[in-house]
Amino acid sequence: MQISTTRNERPVADDRLAEILADPGFGTHFTDHMFTVEWTPDAGWHDARITPYGPLTLDPATAVLHYAQETFEGMKAYRHDDGSVWTFRPEANAQRMVRSSQRLAFPELPEADFVEAVDALIAQDERWVPDSTGEKSLYIRPFMIASEKFLGVRPAQHVTFMVIASPAGAYFKGGVKPVTLWLTEEYTRAGRGGMGAAKTGGNYASSLVAQQEAIAQGCDQVVFLDCLEGKYVEELGGMNLYFVHADGRIVTPETGTILEGITRASIIELAGKLGHQVEERKFSIDEWRDGVASGEIVEIFACGTAAVVTPVGNLCWNGGEAPAPASTDLTLRIRQSLVDIQYGRAEDTFGWMHRVF
Template sequence: MDISTTLSATPVDDSRLAGILANPGFGQFFTDHMLTVEWTPEQGWHDARITPYGPIAMDPATAVLHYAQETFEGMKAYRRDDGSVWTFRPEENAKRMIRSSRRLAFPELPVEDFVQAVDALVTVDEHWVPENGGEKSLYLRPFMFASEVFLGVRPAQHVTFMVIASPAGAYFKGGVKPVSLWLTHDYTRAGRGGMGAAKTGGNYASSLVAQQEATAHGCDQVVFLDSQEGRYVEELGGMNLYFVFDDGRIVTPETGTILEGITRASIIELAGKLGHQVEERRLSIDEWREGVSSGAITEIFACGTAAVVTPVGTLRSAEGDVPAPPATDVTMRVRQNLVDVQFGRAEDTFGWMHRVV
């Protein structure tokens, strides 16, 4: 893919950038540039360009505004002690975007073009990647949307792919803390045959009212059950779940209606190397309650790109509270091993890391 570059005439100055990187938060500040690629049936993917970051001019009849034909990815770039910059399994993000594209009736952006596009933006804005330490990183948001101007219900004939970037601070300030959960019975994320496995904005929009419900009950995150029987644990509003049993087994809900998280898949491999048998299967809310009560479930943790791995605390619901399991040993071991690979503090025996700069 040929990518043209037009550098910003007014980049953020060094003093301002230093202040941003000292306390970046999450999704509050954006780098000096963005990447854009267009697609039409006649030309395929074309006009790849890096330009100064700024607003997008959009017609009121642009298809994405009416029919939500959109997908996105979330990933990070990490700086190591030697100054080099790496991304974590970008090919897997590219493959997942292809799967999401198929579900959303989008053209498929080839894996090599996806990785090249992300690399190109990171290279141009490399000075925005925070120094190693404190789990700071550069969050990367590739996304694709229906940019054709029309009001008919059909797949768009003009599609735009973009990448933007935002420095991110550590998810946990002052140390990793358990997240409290609210179990919703009123809302579900997706049914079989729906869009649950696609990384598309509609899935997240549907979770917001349930997240409001969780917040109203003093909880950090919401837990969704399956839509068919309302018995089986699926995932949180933005994270996958894992259950550690007293015999060393680790269970995670099977895919099909949940997002196939990159962190989730990596933990399956990592946990196996650490000596744990990992099962992907259905796990009911009753098994959760009874397992914690009997001591059979010794730890529960959630995972995702932003938090990496976090212990799960109390589960609250209309039926009463389920306390947090007492241990976090496996959780923290998995977390530390994964973070050490991402930041280059441990050998990457899986071949997960991709050098950009």
């Protein structure tokens, strides 16, 4: 792409930026610039640009506001001890956005253009990438919206792809802690032929009421079951699940109606290298409860871009509770191995890391 750049004449002051990077939180502060490129059937992808971060001007009839034609990605940039900055498997995010675009009837942004757009914004706002202290990083949010002004149920003929970025602190302040889970027996996240495997905002919107239910029950996250039989574990509101068995096998629910997480796929490879067979298959809620009770399941953990890997604690439902398995040894080993690769403290034998500069 030919990317034009308009610099922000009022960037965040250095002293204020230092305060932000000392305690960035998550998704609260945003960098000085943003990336934009547009698409129409006649011109294809065009007018790629980096401009000062700021509000968008949208007509009230903009299609995304009415028909939710939207996709997004989530990824991070990491500063290594030598000052270099790297992203983790950006090509995998680009490929997943292509799959999401196909499901949402969007034009496909080529993988190389996706990676170039992310790299360009990171390079422009390099000073916003924090050091690795406390697992800090720069969270990157690429997204695509139907930006055509029209009312009517059809794919948009004007599409906008953007990238914004936000410094992020460690997901767990004070150390990694098990998350308690609530089993929703009323709500499902997706069904066969639906949008569950696409990373689109509607999937997350549909999870919110169930997440409210979980919080009301004193739990951190919600567990969704399949919509057909209501017996097979799918995923959490924003994370994938793994079940470690006494013989070292690891089972993770098969995809198709759930999002194929980049962290999920990486753990499958990493666990295999550590000597653990990973099975992707249907996994019932009864197998979960019975396995914990018998000691067959010795660890349970969840994964996602924000939390990386987290142990799973108690599972609660109306009228019952399954305790957390006693061990977190493999969970923490996998987590540390992955984080060490991301921050350059361990050799990247998988070729996952992409150097921005």
